[in-house]
Amino acid sequence: MNDWFRIPSDLQNSYLGLIGLHLREAVIPVLVGLVVALPIAQLCVRLRWLYPPVLWVTTVLYAIPSLAFFVVLIDYTGQTETTVMIPLGVYSLVVFVPAIVDGVRSVPQETLDAATAMGLGPVRRYLQVQLPIAVPAIIAGLRVATVSSISLVSVGMLIGNQGALGNLLNDGQIYHQPRLIWLSVITTAVLAIVVDAVLVGVRLLLTPWMPRGTRKARPAEDRPEPAELVLEDAAR
Amino acid sequence: MNVLHYINLFFSDSTHWHGYDGIPTRLAEHVRYSLIALAIAAVIGLPVGLLTGHTGRGGNTLSLIATAARALPSFGLLVLMFVLIGFGLVPVMIPLVVLAVPPILVTTYEAMRSVDPSPVDAARGMGMNEANILFQVELPVALPLILSGLRSAAIQIVSTATIAAYVSLGGLGRYIIDGLYQRNYEKVVGGATLVAGMALVTLGLFWGIARLAVSPGVRRSN
Numbered sequence: 001m002n003d004w005f006r007i008p009s010d011l012q013n014s015y016l017g018l019i020g021l022h023l024r025e026a027v028i029p030v031l032v033g034l035v036v037a038l039p040i041a042q043l044c045v046r047l048r049w050l051y052p053p054v055l056w057v058t059t060v061l062y063a064i065p066s067l068a069f070f071v072v073l074i075d076y077t078g079q080t081e082t083t084v085m086i087p088l089g090v091y092s093l094v095v096f097v098p099a100i101v102d103g104v105r106s107v108p109q110e111t112l113d114a115a116t117a118m119g120l121g122p123v124r125r126y127l128q129v130q131l132p133i134a135v136p137a138i139i140a141g142l143r144v145a146t147v148s149s150i151s152l153v154s155v156g157m158l159i160g161n162q163g164a165l166g167n168l169l170n171d172g173q174i175y176h177q178p179r180l181i182w183l184s185v186i187t188t189a190v191l192a193i194v195v196d197a198v199l200v201g202v203r204l205l206l207t208p209w210m211p212r213g214t215r216k217a218r219p220a221e222d223r224p225e226p227a228e229l230v231l232e233d234a235a236r
Numbered sequence: 237m238n239v240l241h242y243i244n245l246f247f248s249d250s251t252h253w254h255g256y257d258g259i260p261t262r263l264a265e266h267v268r269y270s271l272i273a274l275a276i277a278a279v280i281g282l283p284v285g286l287l288t289g290h291t292g293r294g295g296n297t298l299s300l301i302a303t304a305a306r307a308l309p310s311f312g313l314l315v316l317m318f319v320l321i322g323f324g325l326v327p328v329m330i331p332l333v334v335l336a337v338p339p340i341l342v343t344t345y346e347a348m349r350s351v352d353p354s355p356v357d358a359a360r361g362m363g364m365n366e367a368n369i370l371f372q373v374e375l376p377v378a379l380p381l382i383l384s385g386l387r388s389a390a391i392q393i394v395s396t397a398t399i400a401a402y403v404s405l406g407g408l409g410r411y412i413i414d415g416l417y418q419r420n421y422e423k424v425v426g427g428a429t430l431v432a433g434m435a436l437v438t439l440g441l442f443w444g445i446a447r448l449a450v451s452p453g454v455r456r457s458n
Contacts, residue, residue: 155311196307
């Protein structure tokens with residue numbers, strides 16, 4: 001059984017080490033993307049005319065194939081993890097910007113008025129009212145961005161074994177060991193599903209006011225996430 | 237190191253415009269891969285999405301399938317299929333279809349569920365059968381959202397079809413993969429520009445289709 005998880009020594013990493021590396025390469029860019037997207041989205045909410053051009057730019061950036069993006073970046077950041085992470089962060093914007101804009105816009109005017117009447121300034125109103133209400137939409141975006149990021153890290157294998165679990169794909173081919181390829185695909189998929197489930201848990205923790213869903217209330221909550229729809233919005 | 241400079245070099249080199257490795261050939265191959273993948277994904281995703289959306293059942297299962305399909309890494313799946321099946325179009329189509337089915341499936345389902353129930357009930361009350369309700373009442377209203385799902389799938393396919401070159405097929409990915417191994421940035425940047433351009437054309441096409449196909453009444457109410 002342990003033979004299954006043995007990793008060729010040229011990768012200089014254990015199985016668990018590769019998983020850790022993969023997670024790091026996938027999650028950090030998405031989190032940075034989220035932090036960058038927040039002010040951009042706020043600008044788009046404030047200045048309505050800015051929203052369509054921002055969506056077009058993020059969509060065009062999203063359409064650049066990851067491999068080409070990596071190769072161009074090698075000139076600036078070398079064959080490193082950073083080179084893999086920058087494009088992933090850029091791709092996440094196409095999901096985050098519309099998700100946050102829609103989430104923030106969905107806050108009812110009465111709620112905003114009530115917050116103002118209670119004496120909240122614009123900053124506290126944003127941080128304490130608008131952002132928390134937008135959490136479900138943001139997490140939906142986070143799920144799509146993270147899962148696709150985990151899948152894309154593997155392509156980093158092509159620029160000098162920077163693809164964490166993806167590096168197994170190359171080793172599997174050169175050493176004629178299909179086991180390594182299976183291991184890479186299955187581990188990546190399981191990793192994506194586990195991270196996705198963790199994010200659902202985070203949403204439940206962050207939004208205690210939403211119906212928690214006993215077995216019966218589930219269907220409404222478990223309907224396919226609006227996350228996909230968020231991505232559709234990107235090019236509208 | 238200027239990207240624009242490389243783009244200019246790539247497109248002004250006349251040798252890039254002829255022969256089996258010329259831009260027209262590679263572009264045609266890329267369009268062909270993308271269309272086949274989109275067609276297969278639509279044939280799988282649309283009927284299932286329409287039916288489950290119409291009956292309103294199976295949403296949980298759909299959500300599970302979509303999550304699982306999205307979790308599969310496209311590149312890893314390509315290498316795996318290449319090792320299992322060997323050279324050909326099939327190992328490329330499998331990851332592309334797996335990539336494209338979830339957005340089509342989920343958006344179609346959501347689009348059908350978000351149709352206002354009162355016209356549907358009215359149609360049922362007038363004695364329309366289920367097939368007519370689906371195609372004459374629900375589908376026209378759900379069409380804009382369904383098209384946006386297809387569009388998102390198409391753009392992901394166009395961008396991802398570049399991986400076909402990794403398993404020795406053609407397409408615009410040829411420039412990117414060859415450029416990588418030849419250390420020829422001009423090729424990589426040129427190929428990437430072509431793919432991004434093709435994605436933009438796809439956006440434009442879907443915008444045009446939506447203008448033509450969506451009924452004016454539905455468009456106005458949006």
